[in-house]
Amino acid sequence: MFDQPSPEALALTHTVAFEGLDARRVEVQCAVTSGLPGFAIVGLPDKAVSEARERVKTALQTMAIALPSRRITVNLSPADLPKEGSHFDLPIALALLAALGIVPKERVEAAMSLGEMSLDGRLVPVLGALPTALAAGEDGRSLYCPAGCGAEAAWVGATPVVAATSLAELIAHLTDRAPLEPARPGEVTSDTGPRCLSEVRGQERAKRAMEIAAAGRHHLLMIGSPGSGKSMLAARLPGILPPLSAPEALDTSMIHSLAGLLTEGGISRTRPYRAPHHTASMAAIVGGGRGAKPGEISLAHNGVLFLDEFPEYPRQVLETLRQPIETGDVVVARANAHVTYPCRFLLIAAANPCRCGHLYDANQACNRAPVCGQDYMGKISGPLMDRFDLRLEVPPVAYSDLDLPASGETSAVIAERVAQARTVQAERFASIGADAIVNADAEGALLDQIATPDGAGKEMLLKAADQFHLTARGYHRVLRLARTIADLEGVNTIGTPHIAEAIGYRLIAARDG
Incomplete structure (x- = not known):
């Protein structure tokens, strides 16, 4: 007969592994068995997950919880799914505590959790609380997370969210010694003082084009001399866009949660405005890198993506925009990841007419005009240019107009x-x-x-x-x-x-x- 571990020495809980916006369910199984003392984590963990062993052990010792001189094995199932990130610390600790009989097994098994642990047992906020809460709600489970993630996770509203500052506080809640109140959603934030289009002197045709672009989400290309106000106009576009609807705000915040852009658990109703520099890499614009993270086009989902100095972006980066503009999503395919992100954005691009920028001014244009302009704008391919619904020149503003008071319609009216x-x-x-x-x-x-x-x-x-x-x-x-x-x-x-x-x-x- 083989020695079987007692039922009390087996426990499990649940968490998620992220593949883009998809929160893949992971069952965290813990067994405390006879054998040489040790602590092993299996199930395709990355370096951060493997290091959870030391963080959990030290935190428990700091809390005066002694580990038995037995074999501790934690399995992250499914075992062939890559596990990345420090958010596995808390579920591993809870499964271990349940296996040791310190917290009720049934309460831990009926929950989903995520969170990083410090060496003294404090719970550190992590990325992805919003999609994890959504997954917990779909499975009918409660969610345990760090206090810094509670306001964000509570936005889902489909599951109770218990946010604790430390593992000791969560243990007291699970054992009913000091129950915690469910977390409350964070504040709905908005830009209380958007920049106003009335501050822009002249440029009435450009303002009209901005209004049309905002009304129908039409992509806009502005071409004009340096200092004509292209960037100033683009920065005021969010002020004339309608606020995000509730489904749009949740959809956009899911992406921002994975990128760590949600501050204090607040969800914004203001449409995102992203303006990456023209030296940004393809991975930064489209998405990729370690774990195939979302890029700027996805962070601008339901909002505005402003690309200044448009022809200065690498040709390869510009060409990758063609398909997302048409389909509204982008597939980031890498050797170890294949994820899809939504990216339905309003593209505003700005460019000088040539490298020196003075093609339209005969007194300042170089001796290569107009060939210099054709070469410069030729960096933008015909198929990409064809995807702009609006294209307009932004002429320079006369010096005499700069001292005039603000005029024209305000952003609120538009x-x-x-x-x-x-x-x-x-x-x-x-x-x-x-x-x-x-x-x-x-x-x-x-x-x-x-x-x-x-x-x-x-x-x-x-x-x-x-x-x-x-x-x-x-x-x-x-x-x-x-x-x-x-x-x-x-x-x-x-x-x-x-x-x-x-x-x-x-x-x-x-x-x-």
Whole structure:
């Protein structure tokens, strides 16, 4: 007969391993058996998980909990799933405590947990509390986590979240000596003072283009001399966008949770605004690196991605944007990871017309003009350029205009029109049973259904498509743009004024090559 461990020497709990936004369930099994004393963690752990052995042992010793002189084995199942991160510390400690009979096995087994442990038993916040809480709610389990993760995890609202400052505090809760109150969601934060478009002197056409881009989530390319206000305009775009809906806020916060960008457990209703430098690597923009982390395009999900000095980005990085712009998600494929992140963003790009930036000023342009401009803008491929719905020149502002007081409509006024236009779009798509949210999502038969112009408008569009050699994608993007312009005007029929304005935002491509 083989010696079988007693039932009290076996215990298990649950946690997750992250594959992108997917929280893969992991069963943490602990057995305390006879044999040479030791502590082993198996189940494909990485270095951080393997080091949990020393952190847990030291923390228990600090708390005056003596480990028996027996063999301790922790198995992370499924064993062929890679386990990464320090958040396995707490579930390993709880499974061990349950196997030793210090905490009730049934309460530990019915829960999911995550958290890093310091050597004195304090619980350290970790990334990914929000997706872990969602997984716990789907499984009908409660969640144990560090106090610093409680406000974030409590946003899910589908499961009780117990947030403790230390392992000793959590033990007291599990043994009913000092029960803890469930964690409460953090504050809903918002930008209380967005930058206002009225602060921008002149540039009325650019402001109009920003309004159209915000209303239909149309990608925008601005080309202008240095100092003409391109970056200033882009920074004020979030101020005219509607706040995130509850599902959008949760969806965006899931990504930010994995990236460690949620502060004090607060979820923001302000749409994200990301502006990476043009020296950023492909992994930083698209996603990748260790563990295939989300990149800037995913961190800008449901918000704005601003790429200044657009032609200065490496060609390989720019070309990787083409597919995410069309599909709204990106697949990060690496040798040890294959994950999908959502990335439905509004792309705002800014560029100088040439390397020196003075192509449009004959007094300052170099002796290679206009070839220098063609070479510089030629760094942007035709297929990528074709994905911009709006393209416009941003002329320099006269010195005399800089001393004028702020004028024009405020961002709040423009934001009201944008919100109304988006409401019209959402109601239209809902009435026909479409999954689209804004006009930029419409394609194929859906686009034909919502964006058919009248006779004169159709004739104008066909002539423009022939004269300016629009691609099929360009033709459809003009229709989407015209639909949004009509929505801002509050009319249902797309006419020649809407088509004409939409076409006007694409003609810059012909001059810039």
